[in-house]
Amino acid sequence: MKPFGYVRPASTDEAVRLCAAGPGARFLGGGTNLVDLMKLGVETPRILVDVSGLPLDRVTRTPEGGLSIGATVRNSDLAAHPDVTGSYPVLSGALLAGASGQLRNAATTGGNLLQRTRCRYFQDVSKPCNKRLPGSGCPAYAEGGRDFAILGYSSECVATDPSDMAVALAALDATVVLVGPEGERTVPVTEFHRLPGENPDQDTVIRPGELITEVVLPPPAPGTVSRYRKARDRASYAFALVSVAATLRVESGRVESATLAFGGVAPRPWRAHRAEAELRGAPATPAAFQHAVIAELAEARPLDGNAFKVDLARRLALDVLGDLTERQPAPIG
Template sequence: MKPFAYVRPERAEEALDHFAAHPGAQFLAGGTNLVDLMKLGVAGPPLLVDIAGLPLDGVEETPEGGLRIGATARNSDVAAHPAVRTRYPVLSQALLAGASAQLRNAATTGGNLLQRTRCLYFQDTSKPCNKRVPGSGCPAREGVHRDLAVLGHSAHCVATHPSDMAVALAALDADVHLRGAAGERTVPVTEFHRLPGDRPERDTAIEHGELITGVTLPPPPRGSYSAYRKARDRASYAFALASVAAVLTVEDGRVERAALAFGGLAHKPWRAREAEEVLRGAPATTETYERAADAELAAAEPLRDNGFKVPLARSLVVSVLHDLASRAGARR
């Protein structure tokens, strides 16, 4: 273990001051990802700024009728919150699918968003990895990549983002609130995570020294239904091979509004804009759902061993949309 300093500030301003004074510092909340990376030797921050004690753990109604979820709100608390369960079931389901109960009790909203996009090679310091050491190469492309990306990857990285929560937030059009030395700003969650391009070491749009203070969910569309579905190798805690978050509104047998996001397929939660365009205004039928899935997945570029993810994701989309449309029809 490399030596490091530790501070536990009581105010956000104090946390930002500590961070600014130490260029390699990192914020610590639940530590479910960062501490693992420190044990593996992948991360070695000289200072941990523990923000778990900051008053950022609330779940509150917004004046517009949405919800604001604090950065240090525990995943278990958010999943169980009555407003989340009733108005944003896709988020509650994603959180419950995301980890073991023990991890959900420790993991936080901000930490979940900031967990590293990673693969086996990133976590093995004896192997090259462009995310860990830029320019060293991506052995996953020709090596072990069964679980890795089929959308949006590059020659520099094919890792997949592991979060389930972030996929649901992408489908919900959530905003991420940041605070740093230059003030406060808001970033749509769909723009918060990055595709690898030629800079795979940068997972997010966050700037050094910025602190996530919370996430805002807009009011759910009137008459909408939502769900999260995840395919994985085992029913216990495992990352998604493919997953889909969907928010659907059906009126008079036609899709009035649809929002879809994939997990397990790309370096970031993948908002399925092509599929949404096909769905909008079309009949709420299996044939429409299949066309929508095909339109989105036409851009897939599977590697040698992960082509199965494309039909798997297609089946998930069709199944979830069918179930949501059936529920909408049953409530008419």
């Protein structure tokens, strides 16, 4: 490991100023991904700005009835928080499906959003990788292996985003709050992660020196139910081959509202806007769900080794939507 500096700022403003002072600075929260990448030589920061001691570790209700989640809230604490388990079970389920209990005890909300792909070419500095070294090539694209993307990728990069939490946040229409040298701004979580295009090294829309301070969830509409489901090679401690996060509200047998997001299939959490449009106002039936999901996955471009992900994504989504239909609260009166 190469030498690096370390500092613990006393305030958010100081943290931003330290990180914006020069290239090579990185914010450190739980360190469950960043430190691993430093050990591999993928990340070589000049200085670590430790934000774990800042007062960003609270979960509070917003005036609108939603939820504000501080950037340093630990994944385990968030998964067990009564406001999350009660109003946003899709988020609790996604967090519990990710990593081990020990890692969840250390990992933070902001760090989870910023974790980088587990593509083996990205993590092996002896191999070319456009995400790690732009212009060096993408062996994964030629290999076309089972773990890679089927949606949203480019010839520059086919790696998938590894976060379970971010998939649930995408389905919940969460907003990311950022503070940087130019002040505060908000970004919908569905726009926070970038598709690779010609710049696969840029995972997110974060600007130099910006710090995630909180994630804000809107209040759930009455009668909305939600669920997260993940398919993986092992029963635990494995990244998703495909995952699905969904919310659903049915009135008089028809879909009043629905959100759907996939994980493990794209370089970012994949919000299924086309499927949602097909579902809106449709009968809450398996046939309607099937039509909507097939319409969404029609744009999938599987590689040689991962065509199975298309059918797996379809089956998982249908299972989740069917389960949510059965969970709809009984009509009042």
